[in-house]
Amino acid sequence: MTHLAPISGNEPRYALSPASTSLTPLFSPSKPQPLTDNFSRQLTYLRLSITDFCNFRCEYCLPDGYQGKPPEGELTVAEIATLVRGFAQVGTVKVRITGGEPSIRRDVVDIIKTIKQTPGIETVAMTSNGYKLGKHLASWQAAGLNQINISMDSFDAKVFHKMTGFDMLPQLLSDMDTLLETTDIKLKINSILMAETAYENLINAIDYVKQRPVTYRFIEFMQTSDNSELFFAQHAQSDMISHYLLQQGWQPHARGSAGGPAIEYSHADYLGRIGIIAPYAAHFCDSCNRLRVSSQGKVHLCLFDQGNYDIREHLRADDVAGLVKSLHSFMPIKPEHHYLHEANSGMMSNLSLIGG
Ligand code: SAM
Ligand code: SF4
Numbered sequence: 001m002t003h004l005a006p007i008s009g010n011e012p013r014y015a016l017s018p019a020s021t022s023l024t025p026l027f028s029p030s031k032p033q034p035l036t037d038n039f040s041r042q043l044t045y046l047r048l049s050i051t052d053f054c055n056f057r058c059e060y061c062l063p064d065g066y067q068g069k070p071p072e073g074e075l076t077v078a079e080i081a082t083l084v085r086g087f088a089q090v091g092t093v094k095v096r097i098t099g100g101e102p103s104i105r106r107d108v109v110d111i112i113k114t115i116k117q118t119p120g121i122e123t124v125a126m127t128s129n130g131y132k133l134g135k136h137l138a139s140w141q142a143a144g145l146n147q148i149n150i151s152m153d154s155f156d157a158k159v160f161h162k163m164t165g166f167d168m169l170p171q172l173l174s175d176m177d178t179l180l181e182t183t184d185i186k187l188k189i190n191s192i193l194m195a196e197t198a199y200e201n202l203i204n205a206i207d208y209v210k211q212r213p214v215t216y217r218f219i220e221f222m223q224t225s226d227n228s229e230l231f232f233a234q235h236a237q238s239d240m241i242s243h244y245l246l247q248q249g250w251q252p253h254a255r256g257s258a259g260g261p262a263i264e265y266s267h268a269d270y271l272g273r274i275g276i277i278a279p280y281a282a283h284f285c286d287s288c289n290r291l292r293v294s295s296q297g298k299v300h301l302c303l304f305d306q307g308n309y310d311i312r313e314h315l316r317a318d319d320v321a322g323l324v325k326s327l328h329s330f331m332p333i334k335p336e337h338h339y340l341h342e343a344n345s346g347m348m349s350n351l352s353l354i355g356g
Helices: 077-089 108-116 135-145 155-166 167-182 198-208 228-234 237-247 312-316 320-333
Strands: 004-005 014-016 043-049 094-098 123-128 146-149 186-193 215-220 251-253 263-266 273-277 290-293 298-300
Touching: 004 077, 077 312, 077 320, 094 108, 094 263, 108 123, 108 135, 123 320, 135 167, 146 167, 155 215, 167 186, 186 198, 198 215, 198 237, 228 237, 237 251, 237 273, 237 290, 237 312, 312 320
Parallel strands: 043 094, 043 290, 094 123, 123 146, 146 186, 186 215, 215 273
Antiparallel strands: 004 014, 251 263, 263 273, 290 298
């Protein structure tokens, strides 16, 4: 039987005790093994938050905006280089930069370049509110960005303003069209599924993807300790979207093992797709392929875990071997699933803390 024993310092809170020495070693110093957790899930996708700070005030995330000054001590480009080298050695092929709002960081172009140049990394993606999209699009493309997910919760400028605190929907729509016309960056749009806006958003989204090769994804609203009131007022299940799409002749596609958590629907008459992310659905976590790292260098084994694990020492010391060893030691304790259905979002009081 495997025993978990607490240990201290910057190591994970639990590591395999000597009672487990009869198991196959998790780590071989000569050739790092891919990261695989106790549920046979291979972890090939890193979501890296590069700042907690955000300029928006999305009503479901940071309704009063980011409080205080932008945080100090965010991971440096050199630390990110070490981090990604370590992750690449254990099988990571895709890195998503997120936040807070990642495009707020002045060195975001260097960060994209650094990740892109790391051997083994095939895809660099970013999730952004799009505030700086127009200004920085060309430099992101030149740095090697492959994919961008833009959060856009409404096609109605007034609703967008109310939901985010920013009156910039026409600019954002125009910047996204420029992206489609002038770059080969793959575009997806994320929107929170809210009872009040769902139907109108769906009709507009279907119209939007008719001539555009874009996936518009509805994400079920997740409850955190900061947003319970709005959650109870607005949470809607995604069945209403899937029923409508099926009725209209849209075809669902199975979630691929390397793909994201969305079920995507396509239609012969439409260039783009409609996607659904339903974190409350049964078996949602079965195909989890990701680990998260915060902008302060802490590993989150699940978005809604109760704790996190500090790997900053390895990053400061450019200690890739130490990092790889720590990552392997986390594998026995990656949770099987979240507990959102029990209204338990762990330490995540809002999603700006680690990037959704
Ligand atoms: N600021 C960037 C943005 O908005 O795209 C990146 C960080 S944001 C936390 C990442 C994603 O999480 C966004 O698409 C956002 O809509 C989503 N999100 C935030 N709070 C959420 C919640 N309570 N439920 C579901 N998705 C949420
Ligand atoms: Fe900022 Fe993104 Fe949260 Fe909106 S969802 S407040 S843009 S971190």
